Amino acid sequence: MNRLAEDVRQWAARSRERVDRAALEPQLARFGRIVQAGDGVVLVEGLPDARLDELLEIEGGVAAQAVDLGEAVIGCVLLGEAAAVTAGRRVRGSRDVIRVPVGEALLGRVVDALGRPLDGGQPLAAQSTAPVERPAPTIVDRALVDRPLATGVLVIDAAIPLGRGQRELIIGDRGTGKTAIAVDTIINQRASEVICVYAAIGQKASSVARVIEAVRRYGAPERCIFVVGEADAAPGIQWLTPYAACSMAEHFMQAGRDVLLVLDDLTKHAAVYRELSLLLRRPPGREAYPGDIFYIHSRLLERAAKLAPDRGGGSLTALPIAETQAGNLSAYIPTNLISITDGQIYLDPTLFYENQKPAIDVGRSVSRVGGKAQAAVVKPLAESLRLEYAQFLELEVFTRFGTLVDERTRRVIEHGRRIRAVFTQPQYQPLSVGEQAALLLALSERLLDEVPLERVGSFRERLRDWLAAQLPEALALDDRSQPLSDEVRTKLRQALAALAQAVAGQPAAAGG
Ligand SMILES: Nc1ncnc2c1ncn2[C@@H]1O[C@H](COP(=O)(O)OP(=O)(O)O)[C@@H](O)[C@H]1O
Ligand SMILES: [Mg+2]
Known part of the structure; x- marks a missing residue:
């Protein structure tokens, strides 16, 4: 009897010791569950305190972004393969927004919107990251645009000059040479120190390959980053691509460098956003786009800036591209983009067919800030x-x-x-x-x-x-x-x- 009591006492002592040694800090994980899944979006319940743009991890490894916060159910965009994501799966909140790798290691690489390599190269070593969405520099952080961004395209540099830190829209019908102008501008930076970030949104793989090939052949690819969300990537990835590219570019601007960001193109970006919004059952507005379509582009393009000297003096020049139908500049997305940017380069299909290439209609093109920055010898x-x-x-x-x-x-x-x-x-x-x-x-x-x-x-x-x-x-x-x-x-x-x-x-x- 005594022995038994002794055994019990010893066992209890050992247990207490084990419990004392164990690290039992409280670990809080927030889990929700998918109630509905399909076509690149999911509805999740049980995560009522999720943040906007929070990164969520779905059981099985697919990431998602919380974009629509309801009281009981939140709408999320999938950032990966949708096939394996079904109703009932557990979803874990990360308490962090979506981040992408930034820094020198990206130069010369082809990556997707989450910074995963698409060029068959090494994964990017763990380094600094930046959130994909960031507030734009404030007015006191900015300086006036005062240095030209040479495109190497004579008609632009002479008649519609661009400045570093400017936002200039390249707009025109399909196949009128919009991408060609952006690519020539990137190639021309072989003679400067400007870092180039090319974001391909919703494009065919063959078109993207042509661009990369041209830059590798004629330009300075070691100073370029290609961020690619092809047409067959998850809609969420396509949607995220310009923001991710902008964050990668912004990092260099904040380090005092001059950066050129090409967004090819924002019409396709708007279409992907419309698709996701309709799937999330948001109320459609004009041309079935959701009500915040203007805001998603303005908050992106506002991040282009020329920084003040005490902020390092870097710059981010944005060249968004927009595709028109039959030259219609008054469609919803083109008018939005025209009003957000500091001017537009308009490409005319008639000129293109008359073999006037680049088919820039000088009369309908304008650069509202670059004139002050035009090269002194050219001006x-x-x-x-x-x-x-x-x-x-x-x-x-x-x-x-x-x-x-x-x-x-x-x-x-x-x-x-x-x-x-x-x-x-x-x-x-x-x-x-x-x-x-x-x-x-x-x-x-x-x-x-x-x-x-x-x-x-x-x-x-x-x-x-x-x-x-x-x-x-x-x-x-x-x-x-x-x-x-x-x-x-x-x-x-x-x-x-x-x-x-x-x-x-x-x-x-x-x-x-
Ligand atoms: N300056 C130019 N000279 C000759 N061909 C051009 C020129 N600019 C564009 N092109 C050709 O026109 C076609 C369409 O150009 P692209 O830039 O792909 O158009 P978009 O991006 O507007 O759809 C391509 O085959 C391209 O090689
Ligand atoms: Mg194009």
């Missing part, structure tokens, strides 16, 4: 160009009817045709500031007016080598150079006149 040369070109376009319409025109009008038209020919530019061949200044000087000095129209292209093609041999200092000009001194201007004019003569005199077969 005085480009000043009268827009007006001359507009006058020419107006006059040209008349001559289409075979009207006889006087000598002065004929000259305006011939000159205008040269401007248009110089503005025509093949893909993947961005022009440096020096080449642009030379071409604009040739135009303003009317050196091309005697060159046959079909050879103007040849003039542009031979320009680089010609200047390299005759006046290398002209090629060294960049966006920080001062306006041409009289001396350089005279020398450049002479070199250009000689080239014009050589091109005009060359045998027709060799003409461009």
Whole structure:
């Protein structure tokens, strides 16, 4: 009897010791359960205190984002394969918003909206992360846009110049060269220190591959990040892509760097958001888009900024792209985006079919802040160009009817045709500031007016080598150079006149 009592006493002592040693801190996990699942969204009950944009983990490993907070049921967007997600599964709240990896390790990589590699490379090592949604810099954190962002596309840099920290919409019908302009701008950054982030939203895999291939071939891919949410990715991933890309870009801006963010395109982003919203049974508004469609794009594009010097002076330039149907700029999403951005580059299908590429309609395009930041050496040369070109376009319409025109009008038209020919530019061949200044000087000095129209292209093609041999200092000009001194201007004019003569005199077969 005594032995038994002793055993019990010892057992109790051991147990108490074990209990004392065990780490029994309270661990709080919040679980809910899926009540309805389908098409990339789920409804979850039992998580009444979930936060907006909270990251949720569904039993089985798929992540979800809480986007619609009801009293009893919350609406969530799936960020992964939907097939395995069924009603009844447990859902765990993380108490954290969705985050993406940020930093140098991303440069040169192709990732999805959660930072998972898509290029077959190593997963990104654990490093710093940033939430996908962040408040935009406040007004006191910002400075005025004062440095150009050279696109290398002459018509843009001359007539619709962009500044670092600006938001410029590229808008036009399908297949009019919107992506081409963005890609050329990225390629042109091979000559600058600008970091480029390209976000592909809802695009075909083949289109994305073409873009990546072009940048790898002609640009500086080691300074680019590709964030891809293809058309067959989960709608939630597509929806998240621009925000994730923006966070990745923002990280470099906050480190004092200049960043270019291309969002290709926000029309598809709006369509994905509409699809998700309808599935979540949110009330549809105009064109069946949910009521907050304006806000989801404005809060994204507001994050583009030029930071004040005491904030590091970095910048984030955003080039959102929007696709129109039959040139309709007054549809809901295009008007929203036009009103959010600092200007738009409008691509016209008629120009495209007339082989005027890039098919930019100068009259309907505008850059509301970049003019103040235009490269100093280009600015005085480009000043009268827009007006001359507009006058020419107006006059040209008349001559289409075979009207006889006087000598002065004929000259305006011939000159205008040269401007248009110089503005025509093949893909993947961005022009440096020096080449642009030379071409604009040739135009303003009317050196091309005697060159046959079909050879103007040849003039542009031979320009680089010609200047390299005759006046290398002209090629060294960049966006920080001062306006041409009289001396350089005279020398450049002479070199250009000689080239014009050589091109005009060359045998027709060799003409461009
Ligand atoms: N400046 C250009 N010169 C020649 N071809 C061009 C030019 N810009 C675009 N293209 C061609 O036009 C087609 C459509 O361009 P893309 O940029 O894909 O259009 P979007 O993005 O508007 O749908 C592509 O085949 C592209 O190669
Ligand atoms: Mg495109």
